[in-house]
Amino acid sequence: MSNDTKRIVDKAWNFAHVLRDDGLSYMAYTEQITFLLFLKMADEQTKPPYNRPPIVPPELGWPSLLEKDGEELLAHYWRILEELGKKPGMLGAIFKRARPEIQNPAILKRLIVDLIDPEPWMSMDADVKGDIYEGLLAKSAEESPKGAGQYFTPRELIKAIVDVMRPGPDDTVCDPACGTGGFLLAAYDYVVRHYGSQLDPGQKKHLRTSFVKGWELVPATARLGIMNLYLHGINADPCPIVSGVDSLASDPGERFTMVLTNPPFGKKSSIAIVNGEGELQKEDIAYERQDFWVTTKNKQLNFLQHVKTLLKTNGRCAIVVPDNVLFEGGAGETVRRNLLKQFDVHTLLRLPTGIFYAQGVKANVLFFDARPPQEAPWTKKLWVYDLRTNMHFTLKTNPLKRSDLDEFVECFNPDNRYDRKETWSPDNPDGRWRCFDYEEIIKRDKVNLDITWIKDKSLEDSEDLPEPEVLAREIADDLQEAWEQFSFIAHELEK
Numbered sequence: 001m002s003n004d005t006k007r008i009v010d011k012a013w014n015f016a017h018v019l020r021d022d023g024l025s026y027m028a029y030t031e032q033i034t035f036l037l038f039l040k041m042a043d044e045q046t047k048p049p050y051n052r053p054p055i056v057p058p059e060l061g062w063p064s065l066l067e068k069d070g071e072e073l074l075a076h077y078w079r080i081l082e083e084l085g086k087k088p089g090m091l092g093a094i095f096k097r098a099r100p101e102i103q104n105p106a107i108l109k110r111l112i113v114d115l116i117d118p119e120p121w122m123s124m125d126a127d128v129k130g131d132i133y134e135g136l137l138a139k140s141a142e143e144s145p146k147g148a149g150q151y152f153t154p155r156e157l158i159k160a161i162v163d164v165m166r167p168g169p170d171d172t173v174c175d176p177a178c179g180t181g182g183f184l185l186a187a188y189d190y191v192v193r194h195y196g197s198q199l200d201p202g203q204k205k206h207l208r209t210s211f212v213k214g215w216e217l218v219p220a221t222a223r224l225g226i227m228n229l230y231l232h233g234i235n236a237d238p239c240p241i242v243s244g245v246d247s248l249a250s251d252p253g254e255r256f257t258m259v260l261t262n263p264p265f266g267k268k269s270s271i272a273i274v275n276g277e278g279e280l281q282k283e284d285i286a287y288e289r290q291d292f293w294v295t296t297k298n299k300q301l302n303f304l305q306h307v308k309t310l311l312k313t314n315g316r317c318a319i320v321v322p323d324n325v326l327f328e329g330g331a332g333e334t335v336r337r338n339l340l341k342q343f344d345v346h347t348l349l350r351l352p353t354g355i356f357y358a359q360g361v362k363a364n365v366l367f368f369d370a371r372p373p374q375e376a377p378w379t380k381k382l383w384v385y386d387l388r389t390n391m392h393f394t395l396k397t398n399p400l401k402r403s404d405l406d407e408f409v410e411c412f413n414p415d416n417r418y419d420r421k422e423t424w425s426p427d428n429p430d431g432r433w434r435c436f437d438y439e440e441i442i443k444r445d446k447v448n449l450d451i452t453w454i455k456d457k458s459l460e461d462s463e464d465l466p467e468p469e470v471l472a473r474e475i476a477d478d479l480q481e482a483w484e485q486f487s488f489i490a491h492e493l494e495k
Contacts, residue, residue, distance in 0.1 A: 008119060015115055018107060028101045031220055035081065035098060036116050038227050039065065044122040045231075055091060055230075060084060065112050074105040089237035090230045094223055096243070122231075153182050153262040153320065154355050160405035161318045161365060162186045164412040167258055169195045169203040171211070174256035174310055176247040176263070177303065178214030181225030183260035184240075185232060188212060209236040213254065215247035248302050251291050255312040262320035263303035265361055293338045296331035300324065304335055304366075308343060311370035320351075323362040326449040333446045340379040340438065340447070344369040346417065348449060349408060350386045354393040355400045362388075379438050382449070383420060385411060386432045389454040407432065430454050 016029045024032070043062035045052045054061065060080045068076050077100055084095035102108045167173055167187040175183045191207060199207065212234065216222035222243035229240060286297045292305045300321055307317055325332060326348075339345055347367035356363070371378045385408045393400050411433040413420050424431030434453060441447065 011115060015107075015111060019102070022102075022104055022107060024101055031223065032101055033111070033116075034224055034227060035095070036065075036111060037121060038094060038231065039080070040116050041121045041231050044120070050122065056084065062117075066117065069109060070105050073109060074100075074103075077102070077108060090226055090235060090239050093226050093239040093241070093243065094230060096223070097219070098223075152179065152357055154400055155182060155186075156400050156402040156405065157351070157355065157365075158182050158186045158260075159402050160409055161260060162190050163409050164367075164414045165258060165260065165316060165318055166414050167191055169199055169207060169211075171258050172256045173212050173258045173260060174254075175212075175214045175259070175261045176306060176310065177261055178216050178225055178241060179221055179262075181214060181228045181241065183262070184212040184214050184225070185228050187258070187260060188229070188232060188234060208234055210240075212240050213256065214241040215245055215252075216241055216243055217246055219244045248287055248299075248306055251289065251309055254310070255315070256310055257312050257315045259307045259310050259315070259317040259319065261303070261307060261318075263300065265300075265322060265356075265363075294331045294334040298324075298328070298331060301328075301331055301335050304339070308339065308368075308370070313370055313372050315370045316367075317369070318365055318367050320363050321366050323364065323450055325366075326364060327446065329446045336447045336449060337442075339368065340442065341377045342371070342373070344371055344378045344380070345382055346379070347412060348382060348384045348451075350384065350388045350452075352388045352391040352393050352400070354395065354398075357395070377438055377442075379441075381438065382436045382441055383411075384434055384436065384451050386434075386452065386454055389452060390457050424453065 012033065019029050019032075039056065039062045042054070042056045044050070046054050056062075058064070060083055064076065065073065065080070081095055081098040081100055085092060085098050087095070102111070162183070165187075167190055169191050171187075171191075173184060173187045175181075178184055188207065188211060191211070195203075212229065214225060216225060222241050226239060226241050226243075234240065286295050287302055288295055289305075291309045292302070294301075294305075296302065304319065304321065304325060307319055311317055326336075345366065345368040347365075349365040349367075351363045351365065353362060368379075387405070387408060391404075392398065393404075407423075411420065411423065420433075420435070422431065422433055422435055424434035432454065436451065441449065
């Protein structure tokens with residue numbers, strides 16, 4: 001994070017403390033900042049070098065906020081949110097059911113004049129804006145572990161995944177759990193960066209109106225995603241992000257050439273209901289879908305089955321999955337057997353711990369391609385890259401960098417993934433890139449894909465232990481994961 005970015009994040013967070021004292025939660029604060037940032041950036045787009053037609057009516061635009069003070073400012077801000085929420089398309093979706101949480105006109109004025117107005121937001125590149133948003137999420141996650149951080153996929157990981165998937169201008173990219181739109185926006189930016197000058201009018205229209213599609217269950221999170229896409233030039237009607245809908249509930253009927261997704265980490269699918277006593281409780285659900293191989297309450301396995309349905313023939317998928325999806329028996333084994341047989345499951349990236357805001361997470365990225373039906377298994381070789389063993393990251397002191405994934409991207413060989421070279425060998429047992437044949441995998445107990453071969457140095461030599469703060473975080477993560485598993489078992493036994 002650059003010094004300028006850190007300055008803006010710290011400045012923004014100082015306002016968060018003021019607003020917390022005024023009764024505003026961190027998530028609500030982030031949302032209010034989003035509304036104001038959108039209005040400011042929409043105004044910047046009407047000026048050089050952009051000179052775009054205004055997307056917000058002038059009487060509701062950013063300059064109209066600068067002109068007012070006191071109760072008049074507060075009333076006008078409320079009017080802006082209400083009126084924009086009535087607009088069609090993505091603009092209306094951004095402000096749909098927007099609530100003016102800021103009650104103090106003096107604080108609102110300071111946010112407008114001191115925090116947002118002085119900064120040239122549109123001239124910052126996407127990375128800087130992402131850094132600022134990620135910085136707010138990081139601080140929110142520190143203060144409130146169940147806050148916004150759970151929706152955030154590390155941007156450096158997103159970049160590496162998109163770099164190996166290489167979306168093109170004719171692709172249709174889907175994320176059924178899109179959060180704030182990180183994958184969708186990265187895919188869009190990749191096409192603009194690599195094909196911008198070559199795009200014909202039809203491709204430009206496709207990129208703007210039908211290139212991406214997402215679903216997000218949490219409306220406040222979907223709002224951030226819609227705003228991200230809109231400000232980057234995506235303008236589709238109907239809105240490309242479907243908000244407040246459980247994407248697992250049914251097959252949407254649409255098919256895509258690419259799925260990029262990091263579904264929620266929770267292991268169980270549940271819905272909130274009001275019981276007979278009028279109390280709110282969660283009820284476990286198992287989705288009965290004809291397109292699923294097996295009925296299960298495991299949310300991760302359901303998402304894996306859902307994304308295979310979303311792919312067109314020869315469509316490609318990269319999905320983040322926790323370790324349990326790789327080794328769990330029963331429904332898990334059924335899903336893995338069918339996936340390996342009916343799809344070309346070609347790559348597995350074992351992710352390090354300490355890179356997600358949700359703690360105790362051990363995750364992987366699974367890459368597979370859809371293929372037409374045939375009797376023989378489509379998977380021939382599974383290539384595994386181990387970025388976890390003897391690797392230690394933390395969100396604060398040693399965050400994951402894009403360069404940490406350079407070797408994986410090189411080994412993946414997106415130019416021709418059928419011409420790959422192992423870095424592992426009997427002479428180099430610490431090589432992180434290794435190939436396993438289908439026959440070898442299918443014979444493993446429960447078709448277990450949780451494959452390791454590199455020796456953990458910390459188990460052999462105490463001098464190779466990570467730094468104390470890293471070790472403490474890994475222990476805390478393991479305890480958190482163990483607690484979640486015991487809680488799950490206890491819940492099952494209580495039924």
